[in-house]
Amino acid sequence: MTKTILLTGATDGIGLETAKLFAAQGHTVLMHGRSDAKLKAARAEVGGTTLGYLADLSVASDITAMAQSIAKDHAHLDVLINNAGVLKMPNATTPDGLDARFMVNTIAPYILTEAVLPLMGAGGRIINLSSAAQAPVDLDALKGDAALGDMEAYAQSKLAITMWSQHLAAQLTTGPSVLAVNPGSLLASKMVKEGFGVAGNDLSIGAQILYRTALEDEFANVSGRYFDNDAGAFGQPHADASDPAKVRAVVQAVKDISNKLMNT
Numbered sequence: 001m002t003k004t005i006l007l008t009g010a011t012d013g014i015g016l017e018t019a020k021l022f023a024a025q026g027h028t029v030l031m032h033g034r035s036d037a038k039l040k041a042a043r044a045e046v047g048g049t050t051l052g053y054l055a056d057l058s059v060a061s062d063i064t065a066m067a068q069s070i071a072k073d074h075a076h077l078d079v080l081i082n083n084a085g086v087l088k089m090p091n092a093t094t095p096d097g098l099d100a101r102f103m104v105n106t107i108a109p110y111i112l113t114e115a116v117l118p119l120m121g122a123g124g125r126i127i128n129l130s131s132a133a134q135a136p137v138d139l140d141a142l143k144g145d146a147a148l149g150d151m152e153a154y155a156q157s158k159l160a161i162t163m164w165s166q167h168l169a170a171q172l173t174t175g176p177s178v179l180a181v182n183p184g185s186l187l188a189s190k191m192v193k194e195g196f197g198v199a200g201n202d203l204s205i206g207a208q209i210l211y212r213t214a215l216e217d218e219f220a221n222v223s224g225r226y227f228d229n230d231a232g233a234f235g236q237p238h239a240d241a242s243d244p245a246k247v248r249a250v251v252q253a254v255k256d257i258s259n260k261l262m263n264t
Contacts (some may be wrong), residue, residue, distance in 0.1 A: 004077055005214060006070065008032040008057065008109075009084030011042040014183055017084070017207035022214075023048030030070060030077075032084065042155055057084055057108035058094045060261035067115030077119040079214045081127045082109035082161070087154045094260070096261060098144040105129075105157035106142075110164060110254050111262070124176030127213050132182050134159035134238040137250050141147065143257060144209075162237045163228060163247045164254055167223030177223035180237070183209050184229045205229065 005022050009015040010031035019042070022029045031125045033039035039052040051073065055066040061119065070077070086104045094103050109128055134156035140146040144237075165180035172178060183206035209229045213219045219227075228235040240246045 002026045002028065003079055003215065004028045004030065004074055005079040005082045005094060006030040006032070006077055006082065007083055008112070010026055011035065011038040012045075013082075013104075014203055014206035014210065015083045016042055016045070016065060017203045018210045019046045019050070021052060021207055021211045025048065025059070026138035027097070030074070031228065033130065047207060056096075057104045057112075058100050060096070060108075060111060060211040060258070063108055063111045063201075064115060064262070067080065067082055067112055069118060070116060076117065076121065077116055077124065078256060079125045079127070080113060080120070081129075081210055083113065083127075083210070084108070084131055085154075088140070089148045092150070093125060093144075093145065095262035096144070096264075098257070099148060099153050099157075100142060101150075101157045102142050102160065103149075104142075105154070106160040107254055107261070109161060109256055111258050113168070114258075120176045125214055126165075126176055126178045128161050128163045128165045128178065128180045128235065129158075130182045131155070131158040134162065136238070136240050137163075137246075139249060141252050142250070142253050157193070159238050159240060160250050160254065163241050163250045165204050165226075165242060166224050167247060167251045172223070176220075177221070179213055179227060180220055181209060181227045 007015055007019055011033035013204055019029050019031055023046045030051050032053050037056055043050045043052050053066045055062040073188050086101055094099045094100050133155040137156045137160050141148045145248045161179040165178050169178040225234050226237045
C-alpha cells in the first residue's frame with residue numbers, strides 16, 4: 001500500500017536522497033523546501049508523485065501556512081519526517097530573536113507536528129532527526145537569552161528534539177508512533193561540508209535508515225525509542241534524556257516558545 005509522506009528539508013542532502021527512495025516505490029512525497037527554484041529542481045530530479053511546499057522553518061507563520069496548505073490538499077498523512085536542520089549560517093538569530101539552530105532543528109518540528117497530527121492515524125509514524133552530537137540544553141540559549149557557538153547550539157538542539165520525541169511518544173499512547181533517529185555521523189550533506197570542511201560519508205546511509213524507519217515492519221512498535229544508525233541499533237541518547245525533570249523543563253520551554261510565536 002502506498003503512503004503519503006511529508007519530508008522537510010527535501011531539496012538536498014539526506015532529504016533529497018530519501019525522497020528518491022520513497023518516490024521510486026510509488027509513494028506520494030510531500031517535499032518541503034525553502035527555495036522555490038531548488039524545490040522545483042528537486043521534484044524534477046525525484047520524479048514520481050511529488051508535491052512541493054515552501055516554508056522558511058525559522059519563521060513560525062511560514063510553518064503554519066505550510067501545514068494549512070497540506071491539510072487543504074490531503075485528508076490523511078501517513079508519515080512525517082522532520083529532517084530539515086541547520087548548523088552553520090551567516091546569521092544564526094531569527095527575526096524573533098531565537099537561535100536559528102534551536103528554531104529550525106527543534107521548535108519548527110514541534111510546531112509542524114502539532115499542526116499535522118490531526119491528519120495522522122494511529123498507524124502513522126513521526127521520525128525526528130537526532131544526531132550523535134547531543135549536549136545538555138541551556139534553557140536560556142533555547143529561549144534566545146544566551147548565545148552559543150555553532151556546534152554547541154546544534155548539539156543542544158538535537159538533544160532537545162530527542163527529549164521531546166520521548167515526551168510526545170508518551171502522550172500519543174495509541175499512536176502515531178514517534179522515533180528519534182541519528183541517521184549517521186558526518187554524512188556528505190551540505191551542512192557537514194560547510195560545518196566541518198569534509199566531504200563526508202555516503203548519503204545513502206542516512207536515506208536508507210529514514211526509509212526503513214518510516215515504512216518497514218521492524219520499526220512499527222518502537223515509539224519513544226532512539227535509533228543510533230552509527231551503531232545500527234537502538235541505543236540510549238544523552239543521559240539528560242533519562243532525567244524526567246530535565247525533559248519536562250526542555251519540553252515546557254519548547255511549548256512556551258511555540259505558543260508565544262503562534263500568538264504574535
